[in-house]
Amino acid sequence: MMSYQILERSLGFKQVLPVTENWSAAPDFLKLVSEYCLENKPQVIVECSSGTSSLVLSRCCQLNKLGHVYSLENGEEFYLQTKQQLFDFSLSEYCDVIHAPLQEINLDNGSFQWYDITGFAEKTIDMLVIDGPPGFLQKHSRYPALPLLSDRLAEHCIVFLDDAARDDERELVKSWLSDNPEFDYEYIDNERGCSILKR
Secondary structure, eight states: OOOHHHHHHHHTOSSOOOOOTTTSOOHHHHHHHHHHHHHHOOSEEEEESOSHHHHHHHHHHHHHTOOEEEEEEOOHHHHHHHHHHHHHTTOGGGEEEEEOOEEEEEETTEEEEEEOOTTSOOOOEEEEEEOOSOGGGSTTTTTTHHHHHGGGEEEEEEEEEESTTSHHHHHHHHHHHHHOTTOEEEEEOSSSOEEEEEO
């Protein structure tokens, strides 16, 4: 079974990754996104929710000598914590943590609490990693990511959705694919499930 220690060694971290059992992405998910990042060298990486993944993706950019991470974080405590961790790991130059409190947004299929991205400059996104907002907030909590960011996605982009084994995530992926038939879809049956959409 994949462990954080194996991930630390493979990416050459000199410090132990700060992991929170209930909040941090599972190591096998982090392995998936880091392997893709190292192999494909995306220039603009956006993640919904900050934390251990921010350090892993930033380290990949450092190793690639290319790329930058933009991390949307609704919680001020986590925003400040991630910024400090990036500083402690000497990775601050590779990641902008954006404090993006949740706000009500209206889409065709309902209202959702999602990140306020007015402070996030227009970027063409090569890689989108979705691990928030938390599923307990509302049904299909992570659905807005694709409708709201689709016009910023690069022509050849990839989307990783964590916790994809949950019923909510399975349902919202069906909606995404129905609205965006140009995406190829793959499901990885790892610890928490990962859906990958690739254009």
